[in-house]
Amino acid sequence: MADLSKLQEITRKRKWYEIGHYSADEKRYFPVVYLLLIIPVLHLIVFYFYVNFSSFALAFTDRYGDFTLGNFEAFLTTFFSGGVDSQGGGNPSLSLRNSLIIYWIGFIVGNSVGLITTYMLTMHIAGSKFFRVCLHVPGLIGGVVSVSINQGLLAYDGPITQVIFALFGKDNFNFAVQDGGLLAHESTAFLTLLIWNQWGAIGGGGMVLAGAFKRIPQEVFEAASLDGCGFLRETFQIAVPCAWPTISTSLIFGFCGMFTADLNFYLYSGGQNAHGMTSMGSYLYRYQALIAGAIDAGGNYDWLYGYVSAAGMIITAITVPCAFLGRYVLSKFIEDVSF
Amino acid sequence: MAEVVIRKHSRIRSALAKWKAKPLYVKAILIFFFIFFCCETFTSLFPFAWVINNSVKSPDQFAKFGASALVTDIHLENFLRVFDPVDGFVSNDVSYFGMLSNSIWITFVYLIVNIGSSSLLAFCLAKYRFPGHNLLYGLMIFVQTIPIIGTGAAAYKLLTALGFINNPALIWMIWCSGFDYSAFIMYGYFKGISTSYMESARIDGANEFQIIGKIILPLAFPCMLALMITNFVGQWNNYSVVQINLRDFPNLAYGLFTYSKDILHSNNDKGMYYAALIITALPGIILYSCFQKLILANLTVGGLKG
Secondary structure, eight states, X not given: OHHHHHHHHHHXXXXXXXXXXXXXXXXXXXXXXXXXXXXXXXXXXXXXXXXXXXXXXXXXXXXXXXXXXXXXXXXXHHHHHTSOOTTTSOOHHHHHHHHHHHHHHIIIIIIIIHHHHHHHHHHTOTTHHHHHHHHHHHHXXXXXXXXXXXXXXXXXXXXXXXXXXXXXXXXXXXXXXXXXXXXXXXXXXXXXXXXXXXXXXXXXXXXXXXXXXXXXXXXXXXXXXXTTOOHHHIIIIIIHHHTHHHHHHHHHHHHTTTTTOOSSHHHHTXXXXXXXOOOHHHHHHHHHHHHHHHHHTTOOOXXXXXXXXXXXXXXXXXXXXXXXXXXXXXXXXXXXXXX | OHHHHHHHHHHHHHHHHHHHHSOHHXXXXXXXXXXXXXXXXXXXXXXXXXXXXXXXXXXXXXXHHOSSSOOSSOOTHHHHHTTOTTTSSOBTTBOHHHHHHHHHHHHHHHHHHHHHHHHHHHHHHHHOOXXXXXXXXXXXXXXXXXXXXXXXXXXXXXXXXXXXXXOHHHHGGGGOOOSSHHHHHHHHHHHHSOTHHHHHHHHTTOOHHHHIIIIIHHHXXXXXXXXXXXXHHHHHTOOHHHHHHOTTSOOHHHHHHHHHHHHTTOSTTHHHHHHHHHHHHHHHHHHHHHHHHHHHHHOOSSOOOO
C-alpha cells in the first residue's frame, strides 16, 4: 500500500512550480537541456519580459522622465472624442471599430465558411491540387506585392473599379471615388477592402487546417461509409471533430488579434492610414514607423514612446480578459469529440 | 504505354461509378462547390493575369488606354529594365539587385535562427523532463495566447540603446524567438518521434549532440523545411523589419512600398514596376508549388482526434 502511494506520488502530474523526482538518467541530461535552452530563454527574458516591463514603465513616463498619467489621458481623451489625435493624426476609435469588424467578420466568415471550403477543397473536389495552388496564390505573393496589385485593380482606371462603376453607375459614388477610385474615399475604401479580402480568404483557407483534414485516416471515412454515414454527417460528425484540436488551437491564437486585426491598411494608405483605412494594428505601427523615421532623420520623437506604450497598455487591458473568456468558452462550451 | 492508358481509363471509370452512386443532394453540393472554387480561382488568378498584362506595356499604352486595357504591343524589356542599376527599379538609392540581396540575407538568416531556436525549445520540451519544464511550456502557451500590445516603442528604444538598429551583425538576435507559433508545430512533431530512436542511439554510445545532429534533425527536417517555406513568404514580404530596424538595408518589400507611393500617379515606369512585382512574387509561388505536399503532410498544431 505504501509502495502504491509512493508510485502515485512519483507519477502524479506536477504543477509548474514543483521540482518533482527525476531519475539519475534524467538528471544526467540537465546540463545539455539547459545549454540548448539558453538562446530561446535569453531571448524571452530580454525581448519579451524586459521589453514589456519597459513598455509599462514608459506608459507612465513623460518626455523628461518624470511620472505622469498624461499619456493615458491623451489617448483616452482622443479615443472618447472619436476624433483624430494631435500626436500623429491617427483616429484611435475608428481604428478600434475597424479592427473589431475585421476580426468578427473574419471569425464568422473565415472560420465557418472557410472551414467548410477548406474541407471540401482538401477532401472532395475534383482538381483540388490545382485549385489549392491557385487559391493560395494571393497569400503566397504576400503583403506588399499583393497590396500593390490590389491598389492598381481598385484605382480609378483599374478593372474592378470600372466594373463597379458600370454596374452601379459612376454618378452614384462620391466625387472623390469618381475621381480617385474605390480606395480614395472613406465611404468605399474600408468596405471594399473588407469584402475583397474576405472573398480571397474563404477559398485560400489555412494550410495548417488543410493539413489536419488531409491526415485524417481514410479508413475512418470508409468505416463510416460502410455504416451508412451520409455526406453531411461525414463532414460535421467525423471530419470537423477529428480536426477540432487544430481548429480550436487556431481559434485560441486568433483571439490575440481581436483588437489589432488589420488588412494591410498601412500599406494601402501609403503609411497615412487615410480614408478610413486604419485599424488598431496599423494605428500603433504608424507611430512606431514615425518614431523610427524621425530618429533615422536625426530628429527626436522621445515624447511619443509614452503615448504608444499607454495606448498599447489600454488595448492590452481590454484584450487579455477577452482572450481568457474566449479560451474559456472554447474549452467549456464546445467540447472535443472523441471516438 | 497501353498499360498506362488502360489504368487511366479504369480510374476514370471507377470515378464515374462513384459519382453515379452519390445521392442527388451530394452531387448538388459538389457541383455548387466546384463552381464556387472556379469563381474563386478566377478572382485569385485575375490580379496576376492583370499584372502580367500591365508588366509588358509601354508608357504610351498606359497613357492612351489606361491600366485596364489589354496589351497591344508587348514590351518584355520592362523585365530587363528592373535590374538596371541607373534607370531601372531604384528605391532609396538602392538598385533591385541590392534590394534582392538584402531580401535574401534577411529572409534566410531569419528562417535559420527563428526555426532553429523554436526547434531547440520544442525539442527540449517534447523529449526531456527537467526542472522548469512545465514553467517553460506554460510560458510558450502564455506568450502566444495572451497578447501584449504596443510594446514596439519600448522594443525600438531597447534596440537603439543596444546598437542593434541598422546593424546586420546584431539584428539577427531579435529573430531568435523560440516562443512562437513554430515552436508549437515543432513540439507536436517532436512528440510524434518515438523516443526509442534516442534510447537505441544512447545504448550504442552516442552522446546527446550526436543524437540531435544525426537522428533528430534528419527526422525533423521535413517539418522544419515545411515551416521554413511557409514562413518564407511572410519574411520575404516583411517591410516592417526594414522600416523600423534596418533602414540602410532596404529589401524588396520596403523598396516596393516606398516606390508604390509615387508610381500610381505616373505612367513612365508603371510597366517596369509591375514587372518588378512579378519578379518579387515568383520565389514564394514556386516554393509553394513545389513543396505543397510536404507542407500539408508536416504542418499540424493541436493534433488530431481519433
